[in-house]
Amino acid sequence: MKKMIINGGQKLSGEVTIGGAKNSTVALIPAAILADTPVKFDSVPDILDVHNLMLILSKMNVPSNFSHGELEIDPTQIKNVPLPGGAIRSLRASYYFMGALLGKFGKALVGFPGGDNIGPRPIDQHIKGFRALGAIVEERNDAVCIKTTPEGLHGARIFFDIVSVGATINVLLAAVRAKGTTIIENAAKEPEIVDLATFLNNMGAQIRGAGTDVIRIKGVPSLKATNTHTIIPDRIEAGTYLAFAAAAGQGVLVKNVITEHLEPFIAKLVEMGVYLEVNEDSIYVEGGRNLAPVTIKTAPFPGFATDLQQPITPLLMQAKGCSKIIDTLYPERVKHIPEMQRMGGKIVSKDGIISIKHSSELIGTTVEASEIRAGVALVGLALMAKGTTVINKADNILRGYERIVEKMAGLSIKIKIVDETAVQE
Ligand SMILES: CC(=O)N[C@H]1[C@@H](OP(=O)(O)OP(=O)(O)OC[C@H]2O[C@@H](n3ccc(=O)[nH]c3=O)[C@H](O)[C@@H]2O)O[C@H](CO)[C@@H](O)[C@@H]1O
Numbered sequence: 183m184k185k186m187i188i189n190g191g192q193k194l195s196g197e198v199t200i201g202g203a204k205n206s207t208v209a210l211i212p213a214a215i216l217a218d219t220p221v222k223f224d225s226v227p228d229i230l231d232v233h234n235l236m237l238i239l240s241k242m243n244v245p246s247n248f249s250h251g252e253l254e255i256d257p258t259q260i261k262n263v264p265l266p267g268g269a270i271r272s273l274r275a276s277y278y279f280m281g282a283l284l285g286k287f288g289k290a291l292v293g294f295p296g297g298d299n300i301g302p303r304p305i306d307q308h309i310k311g312f313r314a315l316g317a318i319v320e321e322r323n324d325a326v327c328i329k330t331t332p333e334g335l336h337g338a339r340i341f342f343d344i345v346s347v348g349a350t351i352n353v354l355l356a357a358v359r360a361k362g363t364t365i366i367e368n369a370a371k372e373p374e375i376v377d378l379a380t381f382l383n384n385m386g387a388q389i390r391g392a393g394t395d396v397i398r399i400k401g402v403p404s405l406k407a408t409n410t411h412t413i414i415p416d417r418i419e420a421g422t423y424l425a426f427a428a429a430a431g432q433g434v435l436v437k438n439v440i441t442e443h444l445e446p447f448i449a450k451l452v453e454m455g456v457y458l459e460v461n462e463d464s465i466y467v468e469g470g471r472n473l474a475p476v477t478i479k480t481a482p483f484p485g486f487a488t489d490l491q492q493p494i495t496p497l498l499m500q501a502k503g504c505s506k507i508i509d510t511l512y513p514e515r516v517k518h519i520p521e522m523q524r525m526g527g528k529i530v531s532k533d534g535i536i537s538i539k540h541s542s543e544l545i546g547t548t549v550e551a552s553e554i555r556a557g558v559a560l561v562g563l564a565l566m567a568k569g570t571t572v573i574n575k576a577d578n579i580l581r582g583y584e585r586i587v588e589k590m591a592g593l594s595i596k597i598k599i600v601d602e603t604a605v606q607e
């Protein structure tokens with residue numbers, strides 16, 4: 183495990199370029215195995231999740247090569263092997279191999295996924311979708327075993343009981359090569375779903391309506407890649423740097439953003455009184471003064487993203503007054519709170535409402551990144567604190583923030599990462 187060491191009082195200034203979206207990439211890589219040709223992605227973020235997905239691909243005899251943001255995957259000699267554990271447990275999105283293998287081979291055995299510890303994360307809607315397409319699903323020990331009848335998968339009308347990114351993507355992956363038409367109703371509308379549909383459609387899939395709550399998928403027998411797919415920018419990484427720049431910055435330009443993907447986030451910054459210049463594909467932000475408190479309620483896209491409720495917290499601690507966060511998607515996404523309290527942050531969670539007060543006496547100490555966004559929020563707080571903060575379990579941050587040390591260095595911020603495993607050897 184790695185630890186991050188950050189000296190407080192540093193101010194961000196300069197430029198940062200946002201990388202490809204984690205939550206697109208982790209769906210696109212499993213989707214690549216549906217192709218009958220090699221596939222190529224660019225703007226691929228250099229994050230731990232990508233390396234773990236490459237490990238899973240190698241177990242299936244699917245070679246992949248990742249260099250300078252380009253990822254080549256050759257699924258032409260793929261073998262459908264069981265994927266009970268190991269790297270599967272290192273990330274959430276490994277569950278996309280359920281839909282992708284089901285779509286490709288009509289059967290899959292995949293272990294229960296890992297990912298962030300942010301409260302209960304059931305997969306009942308994924309399973310409901312697979313069953314509607316004609317699959318038989320059994321839970322065995324810690325794995326899900328899915329297979330079709332000899333007739334194979336067929337199109338179906340599926341109404342999700344709740345809006346789920348993962349279930350929408352998993353059913354899409356299974357349905358794309360099924361016989362007939364599948365209609366997903368109450369589908370998630372996240373930009374990462376649109377990115378995945380664009381990739382699949384460019385290979386010959388027939389998906390209509392991605393980005394709305396009704397997606398129609400007409401199954402096709404084969405998918406072939408003819409060009410490189412460029413991954414959309416990571417709206418959560420962008421939001422994180424914007425929040426840090428507003429909280430502890432002296433003028434920061436965040437480049438490579440699709441500003442429409444950040445609308446609810448930008449609206450909150452504006453409501454707080456943060457000075458922003460929103461350009462076509464970049465946003466300039468000045469360090470905020472006289473900031474107003476706000477109330478944030480997370481919601482599926484186009485609402486305020488749950489993945490940004492923790493990264494915006496250090497900024498809320500600068501506001502004069504009490505801000506509130508209600509995370510409707512993950513009410514137990516509160517692992518950052520005790521760590522922030524130990525740094526002097528005035529933050530409490532009660533009855534599903536997180537209250538954050540102006541915190542002017544922040545002090546560096548040793549804290550733990552229990553998951554990706556809780557961890558990165560501590561990075562923001564460390565910049566505002568007096569003294570040195572040591573963040574243990576920093577690997578959780580590296581799951582989704584590519585080259586964070588280099589990117590922060592470009593913003594005049596020094597962060598040191600120490601590999602404790604290496605030190606012990
Ligand atoms: C890899 C990836 O893209 N991860 C994102 C994805 O996670 P993930 O796809 O796991 O999240 P979902 O959109 O599925 O979850 C939304 C809500 O639905 C519930 N639910 C979900 C599926 C199900 O079968 N049953 C059920 O009850 C969940 O507990 C949660 O309360 O969307 C989340 C919500 O925007 C983000 O925080 C994650 O960063």
Ligand SMILES: C=C(OP(=O)(O)O)C(=O)O
Pocket residue numbers: 204273274275296297298299300489554555582
């Ligand atoms: C919750 C997240 O990721 P995952 O779904 O991969 O655990 C996240 O990116 O904030």
